[in-house]
């Protein structure tokens with residue numbers, strides 16, 4: 729079985745175990761830093777939903793892949809700076825990392841200008857980590873309201889739990905917040921914990937190394 733088939737089977741099993749339909753869970757294949765041949769192999773197997781965390785890196789590889797493969801859906805899952813918003817809107821199909829009002833406003837401006845109205849997620853810093861992107865838990869509802877007031881196509885919330893923590897309480901916190909905000913989307917769960925995330929309601933799991941192999945930052 730290929731790694732992709734294996735991950736899909738595990739997603740299906742986790743969804744079924746939670747009494748959910750496997751189709752409720754979207755696999756976002758996180759291709760950052762991976763050699764192009766590994767990414768191309770997953771494209772050739774028919775997968776189309778990918779995640780990148782840097783605008784610049786995505787710009788260097790995805791326009792070429794789009795010329796060879798139809799129907800690619802590219803998610804930005806890393807921090808967004810306001811001077812990169814235009815490029816991000818041109819390059820990506822979904823923005824998962826809206827974490828402050830300034831970025832939400834800039835996105836609304838550029839989307840109005842370009843006519844590209846991308847679905848977005850608000851990223852929440854559930855672990856209150858100083859170095860991590862995401863809005864504070866208690867600022868989430870205000871940011872959600874701001875996104876709605878701006879007319880953004882807000883789909884859900886996203887989180888990256890602290891590496892050293894048990895992810896379960898973070899997933900639960902995000903699920904509760906999303907419910908309170910009336911948002912259906914939950915982007916949570918990575919290679920080590922996506923099955924747990926699915927049990928707790930994830931609609932999008934972001935899987936990198938379990939699918940492509942370890943990232944080599946050398």
Ligand SMILES: *Cc1c(COP(=O)(O)O)cnc(C)c1O
Nearest residue numbers: 758781805918919934935936937
């Ligand atoms: C890199 C990354 C992932 C994937 O991590 P793995 O542990 O390799 O699955 C998921 N989400 C975000 C935001 C990332 O930056």
